[in-house]
Amino acid sequence: MTSPLARIPELAAWLAASGIDELELRGPEGQVRLARGIGPSGSGGSTAAAAGPSPRAEPAPGTVRSPGVGHFLPAHPLRAESLVVPGERIAAGQPVGLLRVGALLLTVTAPRAGTVIRVVAPEGALVGYGDPLIDVRPEE
Amino acid sequence: MNGRNPILAEAPTEPMTGISLLGTTALLFEAPGETSLAVQRRIWSLAREAETWPEVREAVPGVNNLLVTWREPPRRLAAIVERLAAAWETASPLALEGRTVELPVVYGGEGGLHMADVVAHTGLSPEAIAEIHAAPVYPVYALGSHPGYCYLGGMDPRIATPRRKVPVLRIPGGAVSIGGAQTGVSASPGPSGWNTIGSTDMIFFDAARTPPALLQPGDSIRFRIAGVVR
């Protein structure tokens, strides 16, 4: 079993992506508090007491990038249909995919409205923070 | 792995006593021999004993048998099976000091829809059936079927009538009925395969009461003929 603390980078990234301000991680080795934009650096980005993720690239406007490490699922595993299909207009905050992290299925949401061009990440692929998942043409 | 019936394969001590599995939820102990109050008293005694064991959630008497449900199913089944078989050997009859409750019954009529079938099967008149049915004091052997329902012992075999081929979807609470060699009173409306011969107004179950059931094993019921409707 992986320790929850080993998941700090992915969880911190997910925290940032899901708009949550503060998160506490507890594990057998102790606990860690993750805070967004209110840490000592106060820079407005994600900060983690243990290890903060550093985005590999600035996300292109509209493109949905992975908020963390996990297995990408374009559809909920109980369903055959993908959450979004090419050509579909999506709203900001709309669920567009899932990340399977251990027993968890974390919702990936669209950062802004747009039109889906294509789903980039293959189903079940292990993706890392910042990896492109879905190409989206943002709305003007 | 053991064979088809893992318990029996592991319990060499009591091959004649039936101990069988109900999945990982419970175990069923069946006493050998005929149904009798003497055997039932030993079942009550066994229930008292088994209920004190830490792995046991409930030990619930049936008619000549005992259901044992687990808090956690035991890892080693053989040990508890042997313990149960041994406890049965030493179980002495528990003569529970119960109350006797009298129930006025209107036999036949609307509240006794299947009286005609019992008449047809036994060749007795409704009045005779009522008298035979109301004669004994019936000991409560066990509770089950539905909340507050009592399994009674001691019905006169002359009025025994087979269960209905097609169960009735809804008989009312208070229905007095005969199924094979047994009789009972339904405590709430529901389906039944028994022959309803009369009705009573008694309330057998109230979840807000402590205990919630009016009667328990060791209590007795006496039926009083309040009327016979033809």
Added chain:
Amino acid sequence: MIRLLACGALATVQDRGRLGALRWGVGTAGAMDAPALAAGNLLVGNADEAAGIEVQVLPLEIRFEAAAAFAVTGADCTATLDGVLVLPWTAARARAGATLRLDRPAAFRAWGARSYLCVAGGIDVPMVLGSRATQLRGAIGGLEGRALRAGDALPVGRAAEGPPPGTGLVPPAIALPRAVDGVPALRVLPAAEYDRYTTDSLAAFWGEPWRITPQSDRYGFRLAGPTLVPLRPLELRSHGIVPGVIQVPHGGQPIIQMCDAQPSGGYPKIGTVIEADLWRLAQAPIGSRIRFVETGWDEALAARDALDGWLAAARRDLSCLSPRSAA
């Protein structure tokens, strides 16, 4: 409080079940798919004993009279919150006045037969004999001991902080799949009268698929398949039974006793679906088929451990996500 605006038949308040009341003739009742209810409670930060709503016939429409976290688990259904899609098995948050609607799923053959709605704080109907579960016969527990209907108002308990919205769990149907020839496979421990059936009957019992007939509900699942024939007619005395017991009435077509089954019976028992597979059965829709697979005590305990392990992993991973404040 939540209010039911629309409600199909057979929606009931259920929890883990009423354990320890068999002595009064009171069965367990409780959620047919216990792991789904447990997952829903975890997703909204509820205690394990909290009650939710079990929904068999859709649609179900409710209004949140106060803001609350919620999750829909169990059978897949189309869930919308004020018209916006909500993912299954995932924590979400409703503002006060929001309307949640559960509809028949769009997919022709969606997974499952029963959905569960869990609300942070739990459905706070009074405890009766240690449980909030609805037991229809005897009208015990739940809301006035009956099925829910449109217009009902359900009290909600005090909510604890739960995982952030968007957090979901991998359902056991995905984590612990079990099928033979594409048909759900239920592990069965032989019961007392197993050896009293003909060799052909036993071969058919294990070898053939069984169809779930329309006469199947929270009381029991009536199956259709080969006729099971006893070596001799069997007469039994009334004895306690539990959910999962497979009885064979005189017609030879088995009935599996489920959560609302009466706690005693007198029909011969050929086997018992193990506790760890009851949720699979609960989610088998009417008209679908199932298979029985023989198992032993140790295997049955291992299956139980695996299901407990799934829940423990869910609990552990969720405990990593404990928000101080959700945006």
